[in-house]
Amino acid sequence: MDNKKIADTLEETADLMEIAGIDGFRIRSYRNAAQIVASLSEPIVTILQDSDRNITDIKGIGKSIASALKDLIERGSFSRRDEMLEKYPPTALELLKISGLGPKTIATIHHHFRISTIDGLEQLCRDGKLRELPRMGEKLEHRILRGIEIYKRNAGRFLINFAHQTAIELVNYLNENNDSNDITAAGSLRRGKETIGDVDLLVTGPKTTNAIDRFVEHPSVNEILVHGDTKASVTVGREGLQVDVRALETDSYGAALQYFTGSKEHNVALRERAVRMGLRLNEYGLYRNDDGTKIAGQCETSIYEALGLSWIPPELRENTGEIEAAAEGTLPELIRADEIVADLHMHTTESDGYFSMNEMAEAARKKGYQYIAITDHSKALAMANGLDESRLLKQIKQIREASERWEDFTILSGCEVDILQNGKLDIDNEVLAQLDLVIASVHSHMDIESEKMTDRLLHVLENPYVNILGHPTGRLLLRRDPYVYDFERVVAEASKCNVHIEINASPERLDLGFPHLRVAKSSGVKFTISTDAHHTKHFDNMQYGVLSARRGWLTVNDVLNTLSLEKFLKTLVR
DNA sequence: GCCGTTTTCGGCCCGACTGTTTTCAGTCG
Incomplete structure (x- = not known):
């Protein structure tokens, strides 16, 4: 178990302890320990296995947390965590993410209605049942419903740094194989969007099938959704971020990169432009309509050039004026x-x-x-x-x-x-x-x-x-x-x-x-x-x-x- | 649960707002 996973587990336990109403200072010790573990440059396992060293020498880690860390590595859990999970199901953790809803309210709701899922809570609010509980009223029901709405709207999206780190990890892993494939992240990650729905990785080179087979075996892969010769789709980590990998022919790599980088609106506008020029653009290349000749596709620049445009930085590809600017040659020199x-x-x-x-x-x-x-x-x-x-x-x-x-x-x-x-x-x-x-x-x-x-x-x-x-x-x-x-x-x-x-x-x-x-x-x-x-x-x-x-x-x-x-x-x- | 020239117990992190109450519990930053 790596440090990040250990830190996450400690945080998770701290969250459950909040719901259980355990002394705040004690909870803080767990959060503090999680922070320490996450920022250690050395794996916890290494320190624990070294008989010359004592993990409690690290400030913030005392006897109890040292023993929790040991148990965590040996059997994947520790007694405080087991005790919490016996009281509250892990779905209760999700409720904490709803703005306006805190641990005390979650505990009360769970105690009275045995409800610990978002859907259950939503029903409760809609039925006006929450107001039956002490110190809870109509306004709270509305506030929670609004919180649920925001939460649901954003569910399944991830912050860019998380998606970015995941992508780096997977690209490095695939590169370890040294099969001379090229791997690039496309999609909203490449466009630098603040939140990311899923990560798209493009692989091109001589041994793409190997890369895809290797990809689905990555230790953090949770669930394999699709696994074929040219495409695999998985979810990774407990967060469930979806990652798609596509294998491509070298001579259509630029077209694919363009296509999978998006945005959809940008691509639609680009294809319309192609049509007006008697051309056809898809993920395999740019083709002449009359005789079907492929005129670009190996690199992105060639596609934009063939369309009479300068290359457009991915961050601008939202169809908000960048195509017109590229046509006029007035794209800004973006800050680096x-x-x-x-x-x-x-x-x-x-x-x-x-x-x-x-x-x-x-x-x-x-x-x-x-x-x-x-x-x-x-x-x-x-x-x-x-x-x-x-x-x-x-x-x-x-x-x-x-x-x-x-x-x-x-x-x-x-x-x-x-x-x-x-x-x-x-x-x-x-x-x-x-x-x-x-x-x-x-x-x-x-x-x-x-x-x-x-x-x-x-x-x-x-x-x-x-x-x-x-x-x-x-x-x-x-x-x-x-x-x-x-x-x-x-x-x-x-x-x-x-x-x-x-x-x-x-x-x-x-x-x-x-x-x-x-x-x-x-x-x-x-x-x-x-x-x-x-x-x-x-x-x-x-x-x-x-x-x-x-x-x-x-x-x-x-x-x-x-x-x-x-x-x-x-x-x-x- | 951790820490320690205040050292084995007691302090650690606090102020304001909201909604529910009629004095305050829960949440947020």
Whole structure:
């Protein structure tokens, strides 16, 4: 059992313990242990098997969890988990994903109605049965029904980082065979879409049948849906992500890559264009209608060229103007990940991060960045141990001192300041004035009506110390809708005030998304792409932020953390 | 369940909102 699986099992147990109403601190120990296990570079098994070492030497792992880990590896479970699963079926875990429904309510419902599935719960709400229970009423029934609706709408989709990691793992596995096949991920993953329904892998080369046979034998394959000579379809992991592999002839590889990358709308438009030109486009190639001659297919570029277009980056293939731009030769030169020189939103152990300022700085520097901004939470976010004025002043001093150490690297002192319900910030202006960078973000009162939210954000922009509007729509992918306000008006005002807009690269947010980005870009506002890292490994999420930016047609000129420090600081002057 | 110059017990993580109540339990961040 690998570390990830162990961590997942510990988390799962912690979830069940929540429902069982077990002491919160005890649950936290399990979650903490899960986090530790997940971030270990060495397999737990190796440590346990080494008689010279003691797993309890790792901070956060004591006697009980050490024994749980041992049992987990030996027999796939441990007593606390068994005990929980005896009380609550695993389907109860799914209920926790419904917004507005927490462990206590799930436990009460299970206790009274013996119901622990989403469908069962939905029926209960529709029948108005929930209101029979203490402290539950009609409004709660409605809230849960709405939560179920959102959950169902998003079910079966996955965050891009999860799909991406799965794809990398499978591609590496197939490459291990060294049968000189080419393997590429197509589909929405290649287009950089924020959420992915299934992963499409294309294999071409001399031994594609071997590759497909090997693919279905991968240890994380759960269920084989289809297994033929040229196609296999499976679900992987306990999450059940569907992965399709297709084997292709080398001379139609480009056509297949184009076809399976999509989007559907883009492909339809492309085929229509082909028809108008007396051509026919399908997954095998581009053909002349009159005599059936194949005129392109081996590579994507040849297909686009034959259609009178420049090659279109996958991120733009949504049929929202990219074909016209490609015809006119006016496609933008999209921003590239290697052009990013700074990360401007991250947290440390001062608030809710996992690493100290120095550790974050070292990791960022190693990544090749020229500068970063430390932006811990402010005091209104008490749960995240947000900083008040005096702690912030102290931190500014520490940052200045730490930053002195390097010639080639700078730490900016920043803060992710909370936007209160009235549109004011929760840190005094005198202190904000001393920061290099102020990100203003909404973390509460997210469901107020549109007009109030618009006013609230417009009010924030009036504060002369605000530089960046953080995760501007507040969405949590697959979990929470963006909050509602007059976005166009707010970005227009931001552009006027020289407040920049953040593209939050966290795979759970990827906020802004593509339609918002297009609107924002046309307002003339400038962007920063930042990871909101709470862990050094989160720096790697920058790639997803860049993908989002590319989907929004952004170029290097739109994104400010591509600038040298000197030039960047000039963009902060209001 | 973990930790420890406050060390074998007691602290760890808190404030605000909502919906249900008439004082507070549950949820969220």
